[in-house]
Amino acid sequence: xxxxxxxxxxxDKIETPFGKTGRILGGAGTYASLAAGILAKNVRLLSVVGxxxxxxxxxxxxxxxxxxxxxxxxxxxxSFFWEGRYHSNMNIRDxxxxxxxxxxxxxxVLPESYRKSKxxxxxxxxxxxxxxxxxxxxxxPALICMDTxxxxxxxxxxxxLEVLRMVNVLAINDEEARQLSGxxxxxxxxxxxxxxxxxxxxxxxxxxxxxLFHRDEVFHAAAMLLENVVDPTGAGDxxxxxxxxxxxxxxxxxxxxxxxxxxxxxxxxxxxxEAFGTDALLRVTKDNLNLRLDLxxxxxxxxx
Numbered sequence: 001x002x003x004x005x006x007x008x009x010x011x012d013k014i015e016t017p018f019g020k021t022g023r024i025l026g027g028a029g030t031y032a033s034l035a036a037g038i039l040a041k042n043v044r045l046l047s048v049v050g051x052x053x054x055x056x057x058x059x060x061x062x063x064x065x066x067x068x069x070x071x072x073x074x075x076x077x078x079s080f081f082w083e084g085r086y087h088s089n090m091n092i093r094d095x096x097x098x099x100x101x102x103x104x105x106x107x108x109v110l111p112e113s114y115r116k117s118k119x120x121x122x123x124x125x126x127x128x129x130x131x132x133x134x135x136x137x138x139x140x141p142a143l144i145c146m147d148t149x150x151x152x153x154x155x156x157x158x159x160x161l162e163v164l165r166m167v168n169v170l171a172i173n174d175e176e177a178r179q180l181s182g183x184x185x186x187x188x189x190x191x192x193x194x195x196x197x198x199x200x201x202x203x204x205x206x207x208x209x210x211x212l213f214h215r216d217e218v219f220h221a222a223a224m225l226l227e228n229v230v231d232p233t234g235a236g237d238x239x240x241x242x243x244x245x246x247x248x249x250x251x252x253x254x255x256x257x258x259x260x261x262x263x264x265x266x267x268x269x270x271x272x273x274e275a276f277g278t279d280a281l282l283r284v285t286k287d288n289l290n291l292r293l294d295l296x297x298x299x300x301x302x303x304x
Contacts, residue, residue: 007123031234035241046070127159165197224270242268
């Protein structure tokens, strides 16, 4: 079934304790759509880039079966750029540069072919943009998942609350959950956030896995234990893309399917962190994904 991914397609420049890069392909929409495309067919990407964006990068999406009709190239402007440096524990990073460039004036217009997508993943963009995308859908998607961040809680609170009432799933990290809810306990935070509108809450906890909250139920998917972690950039977006890709591939929104989707997202994210940028994710095949899913099952007892 069709899945629409909305998010940034950008340039990143990254430094970790294991090395650094020049300008490489990045952005939430990039990681999420590439991950979703490994699991599902008919993945569509909505984003905006500048005239400096290489056409060979767009070809990577097409080669992965991802529709790019909704990726707008704006002449005379530059693509979004982010530069960051990670600390030794890899859970803390410093943002060195954020150049919005073409993203500053992004006003998404969905191609006609996108407007009936059955599933929708809203990457971390302004709540106003997220709402505009939902309002352009001709039919209500079977499942809408959104990401957000502390910045929008500080600067666009009312708009954020409005979008929360329009979605099924919210995916955020534990720090964001605490700020959004005003609660320290994850259970208390989840209860408060679920009262704001979404039926499901995913709390991403990095190396400690992810939690799925629904009513009074909590499901925990452990993170994959890895020998080498090189660059955590994009892991959360890969997770979200894998989660929604699994849902779309199975065309099922039951609670049990969403639990399995949490596992699929966790395992796909484990590939991303093993290399800088999208390098490892682009090398994932169905065969090595299945091998890692089997290893994950033997390590945790959780199997798809």
